Amino acid sequence: MKRKSKKIKKGNKKIRVAITHGDYLEGAQRLREMIVKDFKNVEVGFLNIINNIVGTVTGPNTLALSWCEI
Numbered sequence: 001m002k003r004k005s006k007k008i009k010k011g012n013k014k015i016r017v018a019i020t021h022g023d024y025l026e027g028a029q030r031l032r033e034m035i036v037k038d039f040k041n042v043e044v045g046f047l048n049i050i051n052n053i054v055g056t057v058t059g060p061n062t063l064a065l066s067w068c069e070i
Helices: 002-010 025-038 052-058
Strands: 015-021 042-049 063-069
Touching: 015 025, 025 042, 025 063
Parallel strands: 015 042
Antiparallel strands: 015 063
């Protein structure tokens, strides 16, 4: 993960990030702030609550991050 994040920081490709959370909005907002601060080529596409099916398995305070190059 560390190597991948270094590669993203050095690269010139734009990255779109999606953050989902298990009823943990404060943590998700903090994660978004850290991403925006540390990665200049990243945009946060959306921040959303995890759906009921996934939330049942993962539980409260879950944070999930997905990303793709655009």
